[in-house]
Amino acid sequence: MNTEKLYRVLLYYKYVDIKNPEEVTQEHKEVCTKIGLKGRIHISKEGINGTCSGTVEQTDQYIEYMRNHPLFHDIFFKIDEHDGHAFKKLHVRHRPEIVTWRLGKELKPHEKTGTHLSPKEFNELLKKEDVIVLDGRNDYEYDLGHFRGAIRPEVETTKDFPKWIQENLGQYKDKKIITYCTGGIRCEMLTAYMLEEGFQDVSQLDGGIVTYGKDPEVKGELFDGKLYVFDERISVPVNQVEEVVVGKCYHCGTPAEKYINCKYDICHHQHIVCPECDEQHHGYCKPECEEKDRELQASKNNN
Template structure:
């Protein structure tokens, strides 16, 4: 398997009153991942789904959304394919959270860039209650394994921001910042748990002694933990049209800058630096006037397409 193979499946354009959003992953040996990709494409052409699924020899990962029947159909398909221990979480969106349905064939279902064995070597799983007890201790190093823009929307109290722009940067962060702490308790977390499967495997492979991670990730924590018992601060960035969610998996207040992808609070949208689809306080000085003109043209085309659909 070499470069990413991505294929789009047509999404039926009929109304869905409340979109079911299913986030899922499982590390599992797949004998013929290209064939699985094709069979998934055949399935999603017959049902009403949008989102992205990534298929690789090491398993499956992704988030899809659709009506109840369609989400149940793909869930049952994957169960029949042997993905019986999937980390699987559902939430809801009042609007269509993805524009298209994509099925990608890649080398890794989440790209770390370093070979690890998450099915064989993984940290200690903790449920939300156990997690609260652990991270409240002062002898624990708490690391957010997500990217810088995700950290900005919200994180656990006291968590370290590695300031990574992609998950590929995480091994270098470990090398530069954690190598002298191999005898310490290291607790790590991510959105749905998949990145921590690989990051804990990486640390154990590098000789760290006590490595923990939050089972089911932040999404499971926010689903199960009452706000009054929570150690989470802010909102959790999600990779769909909702931008962020909060306790009870309710949609948050953050919106996404469609120029740079960073989450913005309502007060940041009111700043002069914000122009919808063109700039925000985090990117206004990072693009040229010519690029901004291109963004404005893109936004006008999107608006025109929306008016046409109406």
């Protein structure tokens, strides 16, 4: 039986000074459209951040294009096989920042950032008691899966991090801190900011959780739950050594790993749900949403 996947998902980024980001964005959009890729790619004066999907042939074409690009030739691509496109559309946009931090000051991670750790080095530090492990993602991502013993940041978006760090980590500026995120990009700016704020010993997982989960030596060890991803897959497995479910159903609190958006589009609240509650609550996060959605649909039908 042929189990080879016909599609691939690419995850990548690079902090690099771009003098003409609007022009680079337009050219990039034209190239991606011609190739037939789907996904989200953000370009700004500080670099590029992308995740996209396509057939093996299409992704090979894109990687070849990037390998010949004067700014992006040395980008490291994290590649996942998939059954089809992981996105419905293609969006290539110029942004003020490739990740929204709104720090109020310009930092350049490609010039100064935390020490990069290989999966093996990160794994070894996870097992030490005197190391602080900081999840560099949003709280809802942590709830689905995280490294064992990691601090859960009480942030809903990346731009909430500076205030949270000032209020919660200020007393640990002389401690050894290791950070991680999905593919590595958020930790670049996170550790750059922490160094700017006076933290002495800050490191980051090179390539993020995605790379860690594929490393043949560590095999995703000590990552509990699943990895939240920002595409149609929603979650992917990481730990090849043991399977631990850390997510809890929004309704009943039992172990669960399925993330859904509330069926009521005006609410659209994302929550973890077990199979029983998903069926019982018909995809809504609360009874009020189901009632309002029925009223809305009835109103549309009457008109």
